[in-house]
Amino acid sequence: MAPVFYDVAYQLCDKFRQLVADKNNAGLSPSPPRPIDAVSGGAKTEVLKYINMATFDVTGLAGFGHAFEALSEKPNRLTSCMHRYIAAFFEARLSDYLAGTYHIQIRSESRLTPPKRIAGERKNDILQQSFGEGINKKQDIGNDLFSILIKANMAFDLEPHERLSDEVLADQLLTFARSETVATSLSIFLRLLSEHPDVQNRLRTELVSVDDDRPPVEVLDNLPYLDAFVREALRFFPAAPWVHPSATGNATVPLGTPIKGKDGKLITSFNIDERSYIFLPLRAMNISTTFWGPDAETFDPSRFLDHRTVNMAKLPGVYGNMISFLAGPRNCIGYRFALLQMKVMLFALLRDLEFRELKSKPETVYRPSPAVRAYVKGEEHLGVQAPLMVIPLDNSGHVSKDRC
Numbered sequence: 001m002a003p004v005f006y007d008v009a010y011q012l013c014d015k016f017r018q019l020v021a022d023k024n025n026a027g028l029s030p031s032p033p034r035p036i037d038a039v040s041g042g043a044k045t046e047v048l049k050y051i052n053m054a055t056f057d058v059t060g061l062a063g064f065g066h067a068f069e070a071l072s073e074k075p076n077r078l079t080s081c082m083h084r085y086i087a088a089f090f091e092a093r094l095s096d097y098l099a100g101t102y103h104i105q106i107r108s109e110s111r112l113t114p115p116k117r118i119a120g121e122r123k124n125d126i127l128q129q130s131f132g133e134g135i136n137k138k139q140d141i142g143n144d145l146f147s148i149l150i151k152a153n154m155a156f157d158l159e160p161h162e163r164l165s166d167e168v169l170a171d172q173l174l175t176f177a178r179s180e181t182v183a184t185s186l187s188i189f190l191r192l193l194s195e196h197p198d199v200q201n202r203l204r205t206e207l208v209s210v211d212d213d214r215p216p217v218e219v220l221d222n223l224p225y226l227d228a229f230v231r232e233a234l235r236f237f238p239a240a241p242w243v244h245p246s247a248t249g250n251a252t253v254p255l256g257t258p259i260k261g262k263d264g265k266l267i268t269s270f271n272i273d274e275r276s277y278i279f280l281p282l283r284a285m286n287i288s289t290t291f292w293g294p295d296a297e298t299f300d301p302s303r304f305l306d307h308r309t310v311n312m313a314k315l316p317g318v319y320g321n322m323i324s325f326l327a328g329p330r331n332c333i334g335y336r337f338a339l340l341q342m343k344v345m346l347f348a349l350l351r352d353l354e355f356r357e358l359k360s361k362p363e364t365v366y367r368p369s370p371a372v373r374a375y376v377k378g379e380e381h382l383g384v385q386a387p388l389m390v391i392p393l394d395n396s397g398h399v400s401k402d403r404c
Contacts, residue, residue: 001143004061005341006214009348011071012054016353017392019045027073030382034360042391044358048187048374048384051345055183058341065144181239182338184372186345187386188237189230191364192299193350194357194388199301203229204350213351220343228304230342231320235292236299238324241283241368245330247276285323291315356389 019028020043033044053070060068153164193200206225220226251272258266272278289296293309303309304320313321318331319339325332332338349355363377364386374386 001062001337002217002340002344003214004058005344006348008054008057008061008071009345011057012050012345013348013352015050015054015071016045016047016349016390019043019050020390020392029387030385031376031379031387033358036360037358037389039356039389039391042354042356042389044387045390046385046387047190047355047390048183048386051186051190052180052183054345055180055186055341058182062144062337064146182341184374185234185239185338186342187374188239188372189233189342189346190349190355190388191386192233192236194355196299197356199229200350200355203346204354207347207351210347215347217340220340220347224305225301226343226346228301230339230346231304231322232299232301234324235286235320235322237372238282238286238322239372240324241366241372242279242281243326244277244279247272247274247278249274253278280323280326282323282326285315352393354391354393356391358387358389362387 019025020041023043027046027049029044029046037044050071053073056070057068060066060070152158193203203225206223210219210223212219252269253272254269255267258268261267285291287296291313292303293312295303295309310321315321315323316327317323317325318327319325319335325335362379365375365377365380366372367375373384376382376385376387379385
């Protein structure tokens with residue numbers, strides 16, 4: 001997957017450079033920059049929009065073996081199809097919370113047909129490559145995730161009752177299509193870096209020291225400050241600030257800290273019924289002083305270098321003693337995919353570009369959804385956005401003197 005990540009990451013760098021070079025480009029930002037924001041050689045840029053395009057392109061290539069080409073901003077049937085699919089999924093969830101919205105769910109489910117057609121077309125393509133109704137597990141039919149899934153599902157040695165139906169296969173598209181959470185995380189990463197220029201400079205110094213412009217995964221994973229920054233950013237501001245899993249059966253849930261009831265008795269557990277929703281405040285747990293000490297609400301990547309509070313956290317998450325990717329058998333199935341993509345994107349972007357806060361300091365308002373969404377206060381009518389000052393760097397990884 002890494003080659004795909006690098007290809008798209010450098011396409012995103014080129015896209016930002018093109019946008020900054022053409023300051024009259026209407027696509028830079030939904031609202032014009034204020035005079036105070038002007039920086040020589042830079043431009044106010046709505047970074048989330050283009051990061052979203054990039055992560056969507058990664059999803060197409062690494063997830064489905066399709067080139068969505070979202071960064072080219074050309075009309076694409078598959079791109080619009082997948083956007084409709086994701087929107088339909090979120091609309092259908094309304095019936096879980098709001099009475100009288102079942103008609104929205106029906107309308108939304110009717111829009112899931114195109115992705116099922118895509119799944120069928122991809123399966124037929126693979127069948128044509130395999131010249132039959134079965135596939136040898138060693139046969140090379142594509143390295144994207146969906147091809148690998150179909151290959152496993154059509155293997156000769158699989159019993160009929162063990163195979164997934166076409167409908168279930170199509171449902172897996174949504175698992176691969178959750179690119180917006182990675183895009184949201186990356187935009188938050190860049191905002192944090194713009195607010196902490198010392199962190200950005202230290203991280204860039206580490207990344208520029210790597211001779212290879214496409215280092216292997218092992219090299220990225222062994223860059224200590226990159227790893228510390230990603231961990232701290234995900235702890236401090238997870239893309240999904242809360243989740244609400246549903247109980248599969250009646251259960252008794254123990255309390256980590258007993259509480260006193262109205263009758264004065266200590267409550268050590270509570271009962272929940274099957275299909276009850278349980279609200280899990282992920283960000284609140286990640287920045288709790290109970291788990292992370294008195295500086296829990298301070299953004300500081302070095303905590304993951306000296307381990308001063310990491311070892312005491314002991315949250316049962318699958319990553320970094322935090323709960324950002326959940327825990328147990330229901331953890332985020334694609335978290336390793338997401339982590340590698342984030343690190344590759346940061347590696348390419350920070351070696352090529354500098355990201356600064358706008359001097360006018362617009363206030364960013366985050367609203368929870370399945371993934372948190374960023375708005376500019378007073379510009380909510382313009383939709384989701386995360387504007388920053390983007391400045392191209394010279395070959396040494398520094399801002400040119402005439403751009404300071």
